[in-house]
Amino acid sequence: MQAIYLDYNASTPIDPAVAAAMRPFLVEHYGNPSSGHWAATRAKAALETARGQVAALLGCHDDEVVFTSGGSEANNLALKGAFFALRDKGDHIITTRIEHPAIIEPCRFLERLGARVTYLPVDGTGRLDPDDLRKAITPRTVLVSIMHANNEVGTIEPIAECARVARERGALLHTDAAQSIGKIATRVDELGVDLLSIAGHKVYAPKGVGTLFVRRGVSIEPLIHGAGHEGGRRAGTESALLAVALGKACELARDLSAMDRVRALSDRFWQGLQRQFGGAVVLNGHPKHRLPNTLNVSFVGRVGGEILARLDGVAASTGSACHSGRIELSPVLQAMGIAPNAGMGAIRFSLGRSTTRDEIDAALERLSNVLAVAG
Numbered sequence: 001m002q003a004i005y006l007d008y009n010a011s012t013p014i015d016p017a018v019a020a021a022m023r024p025f026l027v028e029h030y031g032n033p034s035s036g037h038w039a040a041t042r043a044k045a046a047l048e049t050a051r052g053q054v055a056a057l058l059g060c061h062d063d064e065v066v067f068t069s070g071g072s073e074a075n076n077l078a079l080k081g082a083f084f085a086l087r088d089k090g091d092h093i094i095t096t097r098i099e100h101p102a103i104i105e106p107c108r109f110l111e112r113l114g115a116r117v118t119y120l121p122v123d124g125t126g127r128l129d130p131d132d133l134r135k136a137i138t139p140r141t142v143l144v145s146i147m148h149a150n151n152e153v154g155t156i157e158p159i160a161e162c163a164r165v166a167r168e169r170g171a172l173l174h175t176d177a178a179q180s181i182g183k184i185a186t187r188v189d190e191l192g193v194d195l196l197s198i199a200g201h202k203v204y205a206p207k208g209v210g211t212l213f214v215r216r217g218v219s220i221e222p223l224i225h226g227a228g229h230e231g232g233r234r235a236g237t238e239s240a241l242l243a244v245a246l247g248k249a250c251e252l253a254r255d256l257s258a259m260d261r262v263r264a265l266s267d268r269f270w271q272g273l274q275r276q277f278g279g280a281v282v283l284n285g286h287p288k289h290r291l292p293n294t295l296n297v298s299f300v301g302r303v304g305g306e307i308l309a310r311l312d313g314v315a316a317s318t319g320s321a322c323h324s325g326r327i328e329l330s331p332v333l334q335a336m337g338i339a340p341n342a343g344m345g346a347i348r349f350s351l352g353r354s355t356t357r358d359e360i361d362a363a364l365e366r367l368s369n370v371l372a373v374a375g
Protein backbone atom coordinates (compact mmCIF):
# COMPACT_ATOMS: atom_id res chain seq x y z
CA MET A 1 0.00 0.00 0.00
CA GLN A 2 1.23 3.46 -0.95
CA ALA A 3 2.43 5.53 2.03
CA ILE A 4 0.82 8.96 2.03
CA TYR A 5 2.40 11.79 4.01
CA LEU A 6 -0.09 14.49 5.01
CA ASP A 7 1.73 15.83 8.07
CA TYR A 8 3.88 18.62 6.63
CA ASN A 9 3.01 20.89 9.58
CA ALA A 10 4.79 18.38 11.83
CA SER A 11 7.88 18.29 9.64
CA THR A 12 8.92 18.44 6.00
CA PRO A 13 11.39 16.30 4.06
CA ILE A 14 14.72 17.93 3.24
CA ASP A 15 14.52 19.42 -0.25
CA PRO A 16 17.06 17.78 -2.62
CA ALA A 17 18.56 21.21 -3.41
CA VAL A 18 19.01 21.81 0.33
CA ALA A 19 20.72 18.42 0.75
CA ALA A 20 23.03 19.22 -2.18
CA ALA A 21 23.97 22.58 -0.65
CA MET A 22 24.81 20.86 2.65
CA ARG A 23 26.99 18.10 1.22
CA PRO A 24 30.33 19.99 0.95
CA PHE A 25 29.97 21.06 4.58
CA LEU A 26 29.56 17.45 5.67
CA VAL A 27 32.70 16.24 3.97
CA GLU A 28 35.05 19.15 3.27
CA HIS A 29 34.51 22.51 4.93
CA TYR A 30 35.06 21.82 8.58
CA GLY A 31 36.63 25.10 9.67
CA ASN A 32 35.34 27.20 12.55
CA PRO A 33 33.73 30.29 10.99
CA SER A 34 35.33 32.48 13.69
CA SER A 35 38.94 31.37 13.04
CA GLY A 36 41.35 33.69 11.29
CA HIS A 37 42.96 31.27 8.81
CA TRP A 38 42.24 29.56 5.49
CA ALA A 39 40.10 26.78 6.96
CA ALA A 40 37.58 29.31 8.23
CA THR A 41 37.17 31.25 5.01
CA ARG A 42 34.70 28.97 3.28
CA ALA A 43 32.62 28.34 6.40
CA LYS A 44 32.45 32.03 7.28
CA ALA A 45 31.49 33.02 3.73
CA ALA A 46 28.82 30.31 3.59
CA LEU A 47 27.40 31.37 6.95
CA GLU A 48 27.07 34.95 5.80
CA THR A 49 25.58 33.97 2.43
CA ALA A 50 23.01 31.89 4.30
CA ARG A 51 22.23 34.80 6.61
CA GLY A 52 21.60 36.91 3.53
CA GLN A 53 19.25 34.28 2.07
CA VAL A 54 17.20 34.20 5.27
CA ALA A 55 17.19 38.01 5.38
CA ALA A 56 16.01 38.17 1.75
CA LEU A 57 13.01 35.98 2.56
CA LEU A 58 12.11 38.06 5.61
CA GLY A 59 12.92 41.39 3.97
CA CYS A 60 15.32 42.37 6.73
CA HIS A 61 18.99 43.28 7.20
CA ASP A 62 21.52 40.46 7.44
CA ASP A 63 22.55 41.53 10.94
CA GLU A 64 18.95 41.10 12.13
CA VAL A 65 19.13 37.31 11.57
CA VAL A 66 20.19 35.24 14.60
CA PHE A 67 20.67 31.52 13.92
CA THR A 68 19.22 29.22 16.58
CA SER A 69 18.67 25.49 17.00
CA GLY A 70 15.06 25.75 15.79
CA GLY A 71 11.67 27.27 16.41
CA SER A 72 11.54 26.45 20.12
CA GLU A 73 14.84 28.16 20.81
CA ALA A 74 13.89 31.17 18.70
CA ASN A 75 10.64 31.54 20.68
CA ASN A 76 12.43 31.12 24.01
CA LEU A 77 15.05 33.68 23.00
CA ALA A 78 12.37 36.17 21.96
CA LEU A 79 10.29 35.85 25.13
CA LYS A 80 12.97 35.44 27.77
CA GLY A 81 15.48 37.63 25.95
CA ALA A 82 13.05 40.55 25.67
CA PHE A 83 11.65 40.09 29.18
CA PHE A 84 15.09 40.05 30.80
CA ALA A 85 16.27 43.02 28.73
CA LEU A 86 13.18 45.10 29.53
CA ARG A 87 12.66 44.20 33.17
CA ASP A 88 13.10 47.80 34.33
CA LYS A 89 10.42 48.97 31.94
CA GLY A 90 7.67 46.50 32.77
CA ASP A 91 6.64 42.99 33.70
CA HIS A 92 3.60 42.33 31.51
CA ILE A 93 3.50 40.00 28.50
CA ILE A 94 0.49 39.40 26.26
CA THR A 95 0.05 36.24 24.21
CA THR A 96 -2.85 34.05 23.05
CA ARG A 97 -4.45 30.83 24.19
CA ILE A 98 -3.64 29.06 20.94
CA GLU A 99 0.15 29.38 20.90
CA HIS A 100 2.49 26.42 20.48
CA PRO A 101 3.93 25.03 23.76
CA ALA A 102 7.24 26.69 22.75
CA ILE A 103 5.50 30.00 23.62
CA ILE A 104 3.12 28.90 26.40
CA GLU A 105 5.81 27.12 28.45
CA PRO A 106 8.36 29.99 28.41
CA CYS A 107 5.47 32.25 29.48
CA ARG A 108 4.69 29.90 32.38
CA PHE A 109 8.39 29.92 33.29
CA LEU A 110 8.49 33.73 33.24
CA GLU A 111 5.36 33.82 35.43
CA ARG A 112 7.36 31.87 38.02
CA LEU A 113 9.96 34.67 37.82
CA GLY A 114 7.36 37.37 38.42
CA ALA A 115 6.01 38.14 34.94
CA ARG A 116 2.31 38.80 34.51
CA VAL A 117 1.00 37.12 31.37
CA THR A 118 -2.35 37.72 29.67
CA TYR A 119 -3.58 34.90 27.40
CA LEU A 120 -5.97 36.43 24.86
CA PRO A 121 -9.00 34.46 23.65
CA VAL A 122 -9.81 33.63 20.02
CA ASP A 123 -13.12 33.17 18.23
CA GLY A 124 -14.59 29.91 16.94
CA THR A 125 -12.33 30.04 13.87
CA GLY A 126 -9.19 30.52 15.96
CA ARG A 127 -8.80 34.21 15.14
CA LEU A 128 -7.87 36.90 17.60
CA ASP A 129 -9.67 40.25 17.79
CA PRO A 130 -7.11 43.12 17.81
CA ASP A 131 -9.54 45.05 20.02
CA ASP A 132 -8.92 42.49 22.75
CA LEU A 133 -5.22 43.29 22.48
CA ARG A 134 -6.00 47.02 22.60
CA LYS A 135 -7.90 46.50 25.85
CA ALA A 136 -5.29 44.23 27.44
CA ILE A 137 -2.21 46.34 26.78
CA THR A 138 -0.97 48.54 29.65
CA PRO A 139 2.02 50.86 30.23
CA ARG A 140 3.68 47.84 31.91
CA THR A 141 3.37 45.67 28.76
CA VAL A 142 6.82 45.01 27.33
CA LEU A 143 6.08 42.27 24.82
CA VAL A 144 3.18 40.94 22.77
CA SER A 145 3.65 37.48 21.21
CA ILE A 146 1.04 36.32 18.70
CA MET A 147 1.59 33.45 16.29
CA HIS A 148 1.40 34.25 12.59
CA ALA A 149 -0.49 31.07 11.71
CA ASN A 150 -1.71 28.31 13.96
CA ASN A 151 -0.06 24.91 13.59
CA GLU A 152 -3.22 22.85 14.25
CA VAL A 153 -5.97 24.64 12.34
CA GLY A 154 -3.93 26.95 10.08
CA THR A 155 -5.79 30.14 11.04
CA ILE A 156 -3.80 33.25 10.12
CA GLU A 157 -3.78 35.99 12.75
CA PRO A 158 -4.09 39.74 12.04
CA ILE A 159 -0.43 40.41 12.86
CA ALA A 160 -0.02 43.74 11.06
CA GLU A 161 -2.97 45.22 12.94
CA CYS A 162 -1.73 43.84 16.26
CA ALA A 163 1.76 45.19 15.55
CA ARG A 164 0.31 48.68 15.04
CA VAL A 165 -1.46 48.45 18.40
CA ALA A 166 1.71 47.26 20.14
CA ARG A 167 3.86 49.94 18.52
CA GLU A 168 1.43 52.76 19.43
CA ARG A 169 1.62 51.60 23.04
CA GLY A 170 5.40 51.14 23.15
CA ALA A 171 5.47 47.32 23.39
CA LEU A 172 7.48 44.93 21.20
CA LEU A 173 5.62 42.54 18.91
CA HIS A 174 6.94 39.01 18.40
CA THR A 175 5.39 36.53 16.02
CA ASP A 176 5.99 32.80 15.78
CA ALA A 177 6.14 32.26 12.02
CA ALA A 178 7.23 28.61 12.20
CA GLN A 179 4.13 27.53 10.29
CA SER A 180 3.68 30.46 7.93
CA ILE A 181 7.17 30.60 6.47
CA GLY A 182 7.21 29.36 2.88
CA LYS A 183 3.39 29.16 2.83
CA ILE A 184 2.38 32.82 2.89
CA ALA A 185 4.31 36.12 2.81
CA THR A 186 6.40 36.71 5.92
CA ARG A 187 8.14 40.04 5.29
CA VAL A 188 8.87 41.70 8.60
CA ASP A 189 8.11 45.26 7.49
CA GLU A 190 4.73 44.31 6.03
CA LEU A 191 3.93 42.52 9.28
CA GLY A 192 5.43 45.36 11.34
CA VAL A 193 7.04 42.97 13.81
CA ASP A 194 10.10 43.46 16.03
CA LEU A 195 10.88 39.78 16.53
CA LEU A 196 9.95 36.74 14.38
CA SER A 197 10.76 33.04 14.77
CA ILE A 198 11.21 30.43 12.06
CA ALA A 199 11.99 26.70 12.19
CA GLY A 200 14.06 25.00 9.48
CA HIS A 201 12.32 21.64 9.48
CA LYS A 202 8.95 23.17 8.61
CA VAL A 203 10.39 24.63 5.43
CA TYR A 204 12.31 21.71 3.84
CA ALA A 205 15.55 22.22 5.81
CA PRO A 206 16.72 19.75 8.50
CA LYS A 207 15.74 19.71 12.15
CA GLY A 208 18.05 21.56 14.51
CA VAL A 209 18.18 24.97 12.87
CA GLY A 210 16.01 28.07 12.96
CA THR A 211 16.22 31.82 13.15
CA LEU A 212 15.09 34.65 15.34
CA PHE A 213 14.72 37.94 13.49
CA VAL A 214 15.65 40.77 15.87
CA ARG A 215 14.92 44.24 14.54
CA ARG A 216 17.83 46.71 14.70
CA GLY A 217 17.62 48.70 17.91
CA VAL A 218 15.83 45.92 19.84
CA SER A 219 18.05 44.47 22.52
CA ILE A 220 17.58 41.02 23.96
CA GLU A 221 19.45 39.19 26.68
CA PRO A 222 21.04 36.00 25.30
CA LEU A 223 19.94 32.63 26.68
CA ILE A 224 23.35 31.15 26.00
CA HIS A 225 26.23 33.31 27.19
CA GLY A 226 29.70 32.73 25.81
CA ALA A 227 31.83 34.16 23.05
CA GLY A 228 30.24 36.89 20.97
CA HIS A 229 28.68 34.79 18.22
CA GLU A 230 25.60 36.03 16.39
CA GLY A 231 26.19 39.63 17.40
CA GLY A 232 26.38 38.66 21.08
CA ARG A 233 22.84 37.29 21.00
CA ARG A 234 23.50 33.54 20.88
CA ALA A 235 26.84 32.06 21.87
CA GLY A 236 28.16 28.84 20.34
CA THR A 237 30.19 28.08 17.23
CA GLU A 238 27.81 28.43 14.31
CA SER A 239 27.11 25.38 12.17
CA ALA A 240 27.80 26.39 8.57
CA LEU A 241 26.24 23.04 7.58
CA LEU A 242 22.87 23.88 9.12
CA ALA A 243 22.97 27.57 8.24
CA VAL A 244 23.62 26.71 4.58
CA ALA A 245 20.64 24.37 4.67
CA LEU A 246 18.31 26.99 6.12
CA GLY A 247 19.65 29.61 3.72
CA LYS A 248 18.95 27.43 0.69
CA ALA A 249 15.50 26.48 2.03
CA CYS A 250 14.68 30.18 2.51
CA GLU A 251 15.85 30.95 -1.02
CA LEU A 252 13.45 28.28 -2.33
CA ALA A 253 10.66 29.52 -0.05
CA ARG A 254 10.66 32.95 -1.68
CA ASP A 255 8.72 31.42 -4.54
CA LEU A 256 5.23 30.89 -3.16
CA SER A 257 3.77 29.75 -6.48
CA ALA A 258 3.72 26.07 -5.41
CA MET A 259 1.20 27.09 -2.76
CA ASP A 260 -1.48 27.74 -5.41
CA ARG A 261 -1.32 24.07 -6.34
CA VAL A 262 -1.28 23.05 -2.68
CA ARG A 263 -4.34 25.21 -1.96
CA ALA A 264 -6.17 23.66 -4.93
CA LEU A 265 -5.38 20.15 -3.61
CA SER A 266 -6.47 21.09 -0.12
CA ASP A 267 -9.76 22.46 -1.55
CA ARG A 268 -10.21 19.26 -3.56
CA PHE A 269 -9.74 17.24 -0.36
CA TRP A 270 -12.30 19.34 1.52
CA GLN A 271 -14.84 19.14 -1.31
CA GLY A 272 -14.35 15.37 -1.49
CA LEU A 273 -14.92 15.05 2.25
CA GLN A 274 -18.11 17.11 2.07
CA ARG A 275 -19.36 15.01 -0.84
CA GLN A 276 -18.69 11.77 1.04
CA PHE A 277 -19.68 12.71 4.55
CA GLY A 278 -21.97 15.76 4.24
CA GLY A 279 -22.79 17.35 7.58
CA ALA A 280 -20.90 14.62 9.45
CA VAL A 281 -17.65 16.46 8.70
CA VAL A 282 -16.93 20.06 9.74
CA LEU A 283 -14.00 22.37 9.09
CA ASN A 284 -11.96 23.63 12.03
CA GLY A 285 -10.23 26.94 11.42
CA HIS A 286 -10.96 30.05 9.42
CA PRO A 287 -12.66 29.46 6.06
CA LYS A 288 -10.62 32.26 4.41
CA HIS A 289 -7.75 33.38 6.65
CA ARG A 290 -6.13 29.94 6.66
CA LEU A 291 -2.81 28.48 5.52
CA PRO A 292 -3.13 27.06 2.00
CA ASN A 293 -1.86 23.63 3.10
CA THR A 294 -3.77 23.04 6.33
CA LEU A 295 -7.08 21.21 6.49
CA ASN A 296 -8.29 20.41 10.00
CA VAL A 297 -11.62 18.63 9.96
CA SER A 298 -13.81 17.00 12.57
CA PHE A 299 -15.61 13.73 11.96
CA VAL A 300 -18.47 14.45 14.33
CA GLY A 301 -19.12 11.80 16.93
CA ARG A 302 -16.00 9.81 15.98
CA VAL A 303 -12.58 9.64 17.59
CA GLY A 304 -9.78 11.11 15.45
CA GLY A 305 -7.11 8.81 16.89
CA GLU A 306 -9.19 5.72 16.10
CA ILE A 307 -9.75 6.81 12.51
CA LEU A 308 -6.02 7.49 12.05
CA ALA A 309 -5.09 4.14 13.56
CA ARG A 310 -7.15 2.40 10.85
CA LEU A 311 -6.15 4.73 8.03
CA ASP A 312 -3.38 2.49 6.76
CA GLY A 313 -0.32 4.27 5.48
CA VAL A 314 -1.69 7.80 5.92
CA ALA A 315 0.40 10.06 8.15
CA ALA A 316 -1.68 12.86 9.71
CA SER A 317 -2.33 14.24 13.21
CA THR A 318 -5.22 14.27 15.60
CA GLY A 319 -6.38 17.21 17.71
CA SER A 320 -7.37 15.16 20.70
CA ALA A 321 -5.57 12.84 23.08
CA CYS A 322 -6.77 9.98 25.19
CA HIS A 323 -5.92 10.37 28.90
CA SER A 324 -6.93 7.50 31.17
CA GLY A 325 -9.83 6.53 28.95
CA ARG A 326 -11.08 10.09 28.51
CA ILE A 327 -10.73 12.01 25.26
CA GLU A 328 -9.24 15.45 25.83
CA LEU A 329 -9.32 18.15 23.18
CA SER A 330 -6.12 20.02 22.39
CA PRO A 331 -5.83 23.45 24.09
CA VAL A 332 -6.25 25.06 20.65
CA LEU A 333 -9.59 23.35 19.95
CA GLN A 334 -10.68 24.11 23.52
CA ALA A 335 -9.80 27.80 23.11
CA MET A 336 -11.86 27.85 19.91
CA GLY A 337 -14.83 26.51 21.86
CA ILE A 338 -15.19 23.42 19.66
CA ALA A 339 -17.85 21.08 21.08
CA PRO A 340 -16.37 17.88 22.55
CA ASN A 341 -18.20 15.49 20.20
CA ALA A 342 -16.79 17.38 17.21
CA GLY A 343 -13.33 18.11 18.67
CA MET A 344 -12.68 14.49 19.59
CA GLY A 345 -13.05 13.63 15.89
CA ALA A 346 -10.56 16.28 14.71
CA ILE A 347 -7.82 15.32 12.28
CA ARG A 348 -5.24 17.67 10.80
CA PHE A 349 -4.21 16.93 7.25
CA SER A 350 -1.32 19.17 6.17
CA LEU A 351 -0.13 19.11 2.59
CA GLY A 352 3.23 20.01 1.10
CA ARG A 353 5.09 20.81 -2.07
CA SER A 354 5.25 17.20 -3.18
CA THR A 355 1.65 16.21 -2.36
CA THR A 356 -0.11 14.85 -5.46
CA ARG A 357 -3.70 14.62 -6.62
CA ASP A 358 -3.44 10.83 -6.53
CA GLU A 359 -2.47 10.95 -2.87
CA ILE A 360 -5.46 13.14 -2.00
CA ASP A 361 -7.84 10.88 -3.90
CA ALA A 362 -6.35 7.76 -2.29
CA ALA A 363 -6.63 9.32 1.19
CA LEU A 364 -10.31 10.13 0.50
CA GLU A 365 -10.96 6.56 -0.58
CA ARG A 366 -9.24 5.10 2.48
CA LEU A 367 -11.23 7.44 4.75
CA SER A 368 -14.44 6.36 3.09
CA ASN A 369 -13.57 2.67 3.63
CA VAL A 370 -12.58 3.19 7.27
CA LEU A 371 -15.68 5.19 8.13
CA ALA A 372 -17.98 2.77 6.29
CA VAL A 373 -16.51 -0.13 8.29
CA ALA A 374 -16.77 1.87 11.50
CA GLY A 375 -20.47 2.24 10.70
Ligand SMILES: Cc1ncc(COP(=O)(O)O)c(C=O)c1O
Pocket residue numbers: 009010069070071072073075100102147149150151176178179199200201208210
Ligand atom coordinates in the same frame (compact mmCIF):
# COMPACT_ATOMS: atom_id res chain seq x y z
C1 LIG B 1 3.93 27.14 15.58
C2 LIG B 1 5.16 26.40 16.02
N1 LIG B 1 6.08 27.03 16.76
C3 LIG B 1 7.19 26.44 17.18
C4 LIG B 1 7.46 25.13 16.87
C5 LIG B 1 8.71 24.48 17.39
O1 LIG B 1 9.70 24.42 16.41
P1 LIG B 1 10.95 23.39 16.57
O2 LIG B 1 10.36 22.05 16.38
O3 LIG B 1 11.89 23.79 15.46
O4 LIG B 1 11.53 23.61 17.89
C6 LIG B 1 6.54 24.41 16.09
C7 LIG B 1 6.76 22.98 15.77
O5 LIG B 1 5.84 22.19 15.74
C8 LIG B 1 5.37 25.07 15.65
O6 LIG B 1 4.44 24.44 14.91
